[in-house]
Amino acid sequence: MSLKTKVLLVFCAVFALLxxxxxxxxxxxxxxxxxxxENESIRENVERALQALEREIxxxxxxxxxxxxxxxxxxxxxxxxxxxxxKNLVDNVFQILRLNYAxxxxxxxxxxxxxxxxxxxxxxxxxxxxxxxxxxNQTGGLKGVVVTPQGPVLVAARPVLKSDGSGPxxxxxxxxxxxxxxxxxxxxxxxxxxxxxHPPEAIDFRxxxxxxxxxxxxxxxxxxxxxxxxxxxxxxxxxxxxxxLILQANSYRRAAQAFLSARQAFSLFLALAAAxxxxxxxxxxxxxxxxxxxxxxxxxxxxxxxxxxxxxxPPLEGKDELALLSSEISKMLERLEEYQRELGxxxxxxxxxxxxxxxxxIVVQDGVVTFVNRxxxxxxxxxxxxxxxxxFLDFIHPEDRESAVQHYRExxxxxxxxxxxxxxxxxxxxxxxxxxxxSVVIEWExxxxxxxxxxxxxxxxxxxxxxxxxxxxxxxxxDSLTExxxxxxxxxxxxxxxxxxxxxxxxxxEELFGAKCHEIWQGKSAPCPRCPVVQAxxxxxxxxxxxxxxxxxxxxxxxxxxxxxxxxxxxxxxxTLDITERKRYEEQLRFLSxxxxxxxxxxxxxxxxxxxxxxxxxxxxxxxxxxDLDGLKLVNDTLGHAKGDELLQxxxxxxxxxLRRSDIVARIGGDEFAxxxxxxxxxxxxxxxxxxxxxxxxxxxxxxxxPLHFSLGVATCQxxxxxxxxxxxxxxxxxxxxxxxNRASARNQIVGALLAALKEKDYITAGHAARxxxxxxxxxxxx
Numbered sequence: 001m002s003l004k005t006k007v008l009l010v011f012c013a014v015f016a017l018l019x020x021x022x023x024x025x026x027x028x029x030x031x032x033x034x035x036x037x038e039n040e041s042i043r044e045n046v047e048r049a050l051q052a053l054e055r056e057i058x059x060x061x062x063x064x065x066x067x068x069x070x071x072x073x074x075x076x077x078x079x080x081x082x083x084x085x086x087k088n089l090v091d092n093v094f095q096i097l098r099l100n101y102a103x104x105x106x107x108x109x110x111x112x113x114x115x116x117x118x119x120x121x122x123x124x125x126x127x128x129x130x131x132x133x134x135x136x137n138q139t140g141g142l143k144g145v146v147v148t149p150q151g152p153v154l155v156a157a158r159p160v161l162k163s164d165g166s167g168p169x170x171x172x173x174x175x176x177x178x179x180x181x182x183x184x185x186x187x188x189x190x191x192x193x194x195x196x197x198h199p200p201e202a203i204d205f206r207x208x209x210x211x212x213x214x215x216x217x218x219x220x221x222x223x224x225x226x227x228x229x230x231x232x233x234x235x236x237x238x239x240x241x242x243x244x245l246i247l248q249a250n251s252y253r254r255a256a257q258a259f260l261s262a263r264q265a266f267s268l269f270l271a272l273a274a275a276x277x278x279x280x281x282x283x284x285x286x287x288x289x290x291x292x293x294x295x296x297x298x299x300x301x302x303x304x305x306x307x308x309x310x311x312x313x314p315p316l317e318g319k320d321e322l323a324l325l326s327s328e329i330s331k332m333l334e335r336l337e338e339y340q341r342e343l344g345x346x347x348x349x350x351x352x353x354x355x356x357x358x359x360x361x362i363v364v365q366d367g368v369v370t371f372v373n374r375x376x377x378x379x380x381x382x383x384x385x386x387x388x389x390x391x392f393l394d395f396i397h398p399e400d401r402e403s404a405v406q407h408y409r410e411x412x413x414x415x416x417x418x419x420x421x422x423x424x425x426x427x428x429x430x431x432x433x434x435x436x437x438x439s440v441v442i443e444w445e446x447x448x449x450x451x452x453x454x455x456x457x458x459x460x461x462x463x464x465x466x467x468x469x470x471x472x473x474x475x476x477x478x479d480s481l482t483e484x485x486x487x488x489x490x491x492x493x494x495x496x497x498x499x500x501x502x503x504x505x506x507x508x509x510e511e512l513f514g515a516k517c518h519e520i521w522q523g524k525s526a527p528c529p530r531c532p533v534v535q536a537x538x539x540x541x542x543x544x545x546x547x548x549x550x551x552x553x554x555x556x557x558x559x560x561x562x563x564x565x566x567x568x569x570x571x572x573x574x575x576t577l578d579i580t581e582r583k584r585y586e587e588q589l590r591f592l593s594x595x596x597x598x599x600x601x602x603x604x605x606x607x608x609x610x611x612x613x614x615x616x617x618x619x620x621x622x623x624x625x626x627x628d629l630d631g632l633k634l635v636n637d638t639l640g641h642a643k644g645d646e647l648l649q650x651x652x653x654x655x656x657x658x659l660r661r662s663d664i665v666a667r668i669g670g671d672e673f674a675x676x677x678x679x680x681x682x683x684x685x686x687x688x689x690x691x692x693x694x695x696x697x698x699x700x701x702x703x704x705x706x707p708l709h710f711s712l713g714v715a716t717c718q719x720x721x722x723x724x725x726x727x728x729x730x731x732x733x734x735x736x737x738x739x740x741x742n743r744a745s746a747r748n749q750i751v752g753a754l755l756a757a758l759k760e761k762d763y764i765t766a767g768h769a770a771r772x773x774x775x776x777x778x779x780x781x782x783x
Contacts, residue, residue, distance in 0.1 A: 015274045038253060039211045039222060042232035045193050045249045046220050050234060052187045053247070060175055061143040061156035063097050068158035068173040069165055077104055077112050077160050077171040085113060095119035101153070101176035103132055104160070112171065131155055131176055144239045145179070152179045152197065152245055194250040200235070200243045208233055228253055360435070360456075363442070364392045364408075365449035379456060381428035397424035397432060411439050411450055422457065434461040484576040487562070488533060492516045495571065504578075517574065521555075532559040536572045546579070554583040598645055599652035601673070602666035610664050610676055615724045619678035622724065623685035623716045626731040627655065627692070628739055630709040632671040643706065651708060654699055658692045674728070682716040689714050711739035 067073055076084040089102060094117045104112040111132065116125040128148035143156040155176045159169035179197075188195040208221035214234060221233040231250045238244035354361055354373050360380075363371035372387050380387070380395070393401050400423035407421040421437045435454045442451045484501040486494050494512045502509040505520055517533070518524045527534050532545040536559035544558045556579045562571045594606045602610075614622060629651050636644040648671070655665050655673060664676040677685060689712050700707040713735030717727040 012278055015278050019270055019274045038230060038251075041254075042222055042230060042249070042251055043212060043214065043220060045191070045251050046232040046234045046247065047214055048191050049187060049193060049195050049247055049249045050214070050216075050236075052190050053236070056179075056183075056187075057143050057145075057154050057156065060098075060154050060177055061141070061158075063099075064143075064156040064158045064173055064175040065141070067175070069161050069163055071163045073104075073160055073173065074162050074170055077106055080112055089113075089115060091117060091119065091122070097175070098177055099175055100125065100178045101127060101131065101174070103127065103174040103176075104171060105132065105174070106171040107169065128153060131174060142239060145236055145244050146176075146238055147199075147244045150178065153177065154179055155239065191249075196248045197236075198246040198248060200246055203233065203246045224253075225250065360452075360454035362392070362452045362454065363444055363449055364452065365444050365447060367391055367393065367408075370444060370449065376454075379427075379433075379454075380425070386428070395425045397426065400424050407437075407439070408450065411441060412448065422461075425454075434458045484574075486512070486517060486574050486576075487571060488517055488574055489571045490537060490569070492518060492527060492533065494520070501576075521576075532557045533572050533574050535559070536561045537569050540569050553578060553580040555579065596667040599649055599667050601652050601656070602664060604666065604668040607664070607666035607668055607674060607676070611724045611728065614676065614678065616720065617678075620720060621679070621681050621716055621718045622727070623677040623680040623682065623688075623714060624724070624728050624731045625675040625677065625685065625689060625692075626713045626728070626735040627651075627673040627675075628711040628735055629671040629673070630711055630739065630742070635706075647706060647708065650699065650703070650706075651710070654692060654695045654708065658695045659688060674731075680716070682714075685714045685716055709742070711735050711742060713738060 072084055072088070075081070094100070094102070098119075100118060101114070101116045103114040106112055109132075114127050114132075116127045117123075118125050128146075128150050130146050130148055131153065141156075141158045144154075146153045146155050153176050155174065157172055157174045159167075160171045160173050161167050161169055184195055184197055205221065208223050210219055211222040211232075213219050218235060218237075223231045223233065225231050229250055230253050231248050234247045234249075235243050236245040236247055357373055358375055360376045361371075361373040362369060362376055369387050369390055369392050372384060376382075376387065377384060387395075393404070396404050404421065404423050421439070423435060423437070424432050425435050427433060434457045436457045438453045438455075440451050442449055484498065484504055486497040486501050489495055494515055494517060497509045497512045499509055502512060505512075512520060518527050518531070528547045530545060531547065532543040535543040535545075540561050540563070542558065542560050544556070547555050547557055556577045558575045560573045560575075561569045562573060564570050594602060596603045629647065632644055632647060635647055648667075651673065652665075652667065655675065659665055659675055659677070662678060663680075664678075666674055668674045677688065680688070692710065692712065696708050696710055713731040713733065715727045715731035715734060717724055
C-alpha cells in the first residue's frame with residue numbers, strides 16, 4: 001500500500017473520528033440540555049398536579065377550620081344536643097361542602113358524633129378505619145391523605161375552639177372526603193394533564209429515573225413511556241409521613257422531538273463538511289510533503305545499498321521540516337560510526353561492573369542457569385561449570401521450590417518487576433542460606449529470560465524468627481485479658497487488636513486490621529467528642545475517659561501514647577472496658593436518691609433543694625401548692641396497705657396530669673404532696689388548684705369504689721424579698737384549714753365507699769351489722 005493511500009485512509013479515519021467525537025460530544029451536550037428541559041417540564045407538571053391536590057385538601061381544611069371555631073360546635077361537643085345535628089349535619093350540607101365523613105371527638109378521643117354520607121348515591125356509608133386515630137389530639141390542626149380499604153381519603157382535622165379562637169379545646173373535628181377516579185379526572189381537567197394515582201406497590205421504582213427534587217424537598221422520578229410521551233412520578237405521603245400514593249403526570253416530549261430533528265440535519269451537514277476537508281487536506285499533503293518525501297527516500301535507499309558510508313545527503317529545497325530532516329540524516333550517519341566505538345567501550349565497562357559486584361547476579365532462561373557473576377561463585381562455593389546449564393531449581397530448598405516457580409511464572413507473564421521473593425538455597429558445602437531475589441524480565445540472546453539479584457538475608461531471617469516468637473508471647477498475654485486492647489496509628493487505624501476486641505464485634509483480630517476504631521465500635525464516621533485516644537495523641541500523655549456507643553453501651557477507655565526514638569507520637573494503645581452495668585446501677589441509685597419509689601414523684605429531699613435553689617432565681621412569682629390525701633389511714637386499716645398504695649399512686653397520677661411539665665411535684669410525707677410552680681401568679685395557681693379538683697371529681701366518677709379526697713392549700717411568693725419557706729408554711733396552713741372544713745364530708749364519703757365495698761364482698765356481714773345496731777338500740781330502750 002502506497003504512502004499516499006495510507007495518508008488518505010488516515011485522513012478519512014481522523015476526520016471520521018473527529019466527526020464522531022464532535023457528534024458524540026454535541027449529542028451529549030444537546031441531550032443533556034434537552035433532558036434538563038424535559039425534566040424541568042415534568043417537574044412543573046408534577047408540581048402543578050400536586051398543587052391542585054393541595055388546593056382540594058386546603059378547601060377541606062378551611063371548611064373544617066370554620067366549623068371547628070364555632071360556638072355551636074364548641075357547645076355540641078360538650079352537651080351533644082340533637083338540635084345541632086338536625087340543623088347543621090343534613091344531607092344538603094354534605095353535598096355543598098363536598099364531604100363524605102364528619103367526625104366529632106372529645107378530648108379523650110371518644111366519638112361524640114360521626115356520620116358517613118355519599119351525596120352522589122344519597123345513602124349512608126360506614127366510617128373507614130384509620131381516620132379517627134390518625135387525626136385525634138392534633139392541637140394545631142392536621143390535613144392530608146389517608147389510605148383506607150375503600151381507597152384514598154382526604155382528611156382535615158381541627159381542634160374544637162370558641163368562635164374567637166380561644167380554648168381550651170374540647171375535642172377534635174374531622175372532615176374527610178373520598179378521592180375517587182372522578183376526582184382524579186377533575187384534577188386532570190384543571191391541570192390539563194393526564195393524571196393517575198397508583199398504590200406504592202404498583203410502581204417498580206427500579207424502572208424509574210431520579211430527576212431531582214420538588215419545591216417541597218421531595219424527590220420526583222421520570223420514565224420514558226414512548227418516543228413521544230414521558231411520565232413524571234411523585235410520592236404522596238399520608239399523615240404519618242409514610243408513602244400512601246404515587247402520582248403520575250404524563251407529558252408530550254417536545255424537547256426530545258425537536259432535538260431528534262436537529263440531530264438529523266446536523267449529521268448530514270457534518271458528513272459533507274468532513275468529505276470536503278478530507279479532499280483539501282489530501283491535496284495539500286501530497287503537494288507539500290509526500291512528493292518531497294519520496295525523493296528523500298530514494299536517496300536514503302541508495303545510501304543503504306552502498307558498501308561504504310556516504311559522505312552526506314544532498315539537502316532538499318526549502319526551509320521546512322523535510323529539509324531539516326535531510327540535514328539531520330547526514331549528521332546522524334557521521335555520529336553513527338562514533339557511537340559504535342563508544343558502545344564497545346561501554347560493553348567492557350558493564351562486564352567489569354557485573355564481574356566485580358558484591359551482589360549475586362544470575363540469569364535464568366527456560367529454567368536453566370545461563371550466566372553467573374563472580375560473587376555467585378563466592379557465595380555458593382560452586383564453580384562456573386557446576387552452575388551453568390543446570391536447572392536453577394536444583395539449588396533451591398524443596399520446601400521453597402513451588403513459591404519460586406510461581407514467582408518465576410508471574411514474572412514472565414507480567415513482564416514487569418515484582419516484589420522481592422525469599423527462598424532458601426543449598427551451598428556446595430551443604431549449608432542452607434536465605435536469599436532475597438529481586439528479578440526482572442530481560443532479553444538474552446534474542447529470547448526472554450529473567451535476571452535475578454540475590455542478597456543473603458540469613459541473619460535477618462534469624463532475627464525475624466526471634467521477633468515472631470516474642471510477638472506470639474505478647475499476643476498470648478494480651479489475648480488473655482478481659483479488656484479490649486488495640487494499637488492505633490495516628491489516623492485511628494487498627495494496627496493490632498487482642499482476641500477480646502475482635503469478639504466484641506464478632507470478628508477475628510486480624511479482620512480488624514486497617515479499619516478505624518470509631519467505625520468498628522461506635523459506628524461513626526468521625527472520632528467521638530473528647531475521645532481519650534485523640535487526646536493522648538495530641539498531648540502525649542496518658543488519658544482516660546468514658547464513651548457511649550450507639551447501641552447504648554458505655555465504655556471506660558485508657559489511652560497510652562506510643563512514641564518513636566525521637567519522642568514523636570506515632571500511635572496509641574487503647575484499653576477499653578465495658579462499664580454498661582455499672583452505669584445502669586449508678587443511674588438507678590441517682591433516680592432513687594431523688595424520687596419516691598412508690599409514686600415516681602420527687603422526694604422531700606429534692607423538694608427542699610429546689611426551694612433553696614429557686615429562692616435566688618428569676619422564676620418569680622412562685623406559687624407553692626400543698627395537698628393532703630384524706631382518709632389514707634382509714635383505707636389502710638380497713639382494706640390493707642396495698643389499697644392505700646393504689647390510692648397514693650392515683651393521687652400522684654392526678655397531680656402529674658393536672659400540672660405542667662415545668663412544675664415540680666413531690667411526695668413530702670406519707671399522705672402529703674407538694675408542688676412548686678415557677679413563674680406562676682396567684683390567679684394561675686388557683687386555676688391549677690381548681691383543675692386538680694376537677695380531675696379528682698372525674699377520677700371519682702370513673703372509680704367510685706375508691707374515691708380520692710384532697711385538702712389543698714395554695715400560696716404565692718411574689719419576689720425574692722419573701723421567703724419560700726414561709727410561703728410553703730402558709731400553703732401548708734391553708735391546706736390544714738381546708739382539711740378541717742371538709743373533714744367530716746370527706747370521711748363520710750370514704751366510709752360510705754368502704755361500706756359499699758364491704759357489702760359487695762359479703763352481703764351477709766353487711767346485714768349482720770344492721771341487725772346488731774337494731775338489737776343494741778332495743779336493749780338500750782328496754783333498759
